[in-house]
Amino acid sequence: MSIGHTLLGLLESGPRHGYDLKRAFDEHFGHDRPLHYGQVYSTMSRLLKNGLVEVDAVEAGAGPERKRYAITDAGVTDVAQWLARAEKPEPYLQSTLYTKVVLALMTRRDAAELLDTQRTEHLRLMRGLTERKRTGDLADQLICDHALFHLEADLRWLELTAARLDKLAEAVRA
Template sequence: MSIRHGLLALLERGPMHGYQLRAAFEQSTGATWPLNIGQVYTTLSRLERDGLASPLPENEAGQRPYEITKAGRTALSAWFTTPISATDRPRDELAIKMALAVTTPGVDVPGVLQAQRTATMRALQEYTRLKTREAEPADLAWRLVLDAMIFQAEAEVRWLDHCEASLLRHSRTPAPQPAPQPDPASAAPGHVAATS
């Protein structure tokens, strides 16, 4: 998800200043993707530059709220109606790590797998524990994010199981034997093989 679209979605609710946007973003996502205030203000500057949000006069506390523009609403609508493709998502660091682990000499690949499985199972247990807490109707956004994290962790555990099974199959497959090489002496020009 791009931060710019997240902030536009929040501005669609009404004008907000940077700290309000950060708090609303973290509340909506259950703080699963914390933002620092610098990211918020940098993104607001870009939204203003691109004509997607406009600043309002400062309030009594010296904070400058922003509001979404017509162009911002159009961009937000396009984002909501356009499916996310695999190429829009960040690279999967775990898949890259495993690909490099199996091709780098000296790496304890089963150890890498086990460490990741342990960490993922702990995360899954924590997500499941969080899901059992009493929820208010306003927590729907947070619950949807939490469900996505649970499903991703479950899928990761299944993928790690698949990696482990693939490693076992690969280790049981005998390595191809090199073809026998002819004796260099017998291949020399003018050499006549001995007969008995």
């Protein structure tokens, strides 16, 4: 995920302090990985340097100065371009799993057991996500569904590979 674009997008609804930005990010997108303050401030310095945000106000207090950031016109254009751009689909060719299966067959190990072990692990993760969906709000459900559909796609590949192990063994041992 592009943290810079996400923070810029959050700024479109109005100026915010770094702390508010972090809180908004964590609330909407940081379920598993909350942002570090360091990431927020380093990202804001970069956006500032590139003219995509500006310092809207500085509050002096007992501690360090608190800067309030606002998005610039260039920043709004940048967010719009990012949202309009399709993400590159990742085909995951030559994945680690594929490599493991081929190596298991080449070294005459039990590739079916490798696939069974992986299926169990995928299902374990899917159970956790399903439980989180049952107890979570709509945002949780959508985030978990995204992960679940990807894991399900992996599992379909596992089943297909399991069904073709004999042929694959012939091919890699030829």
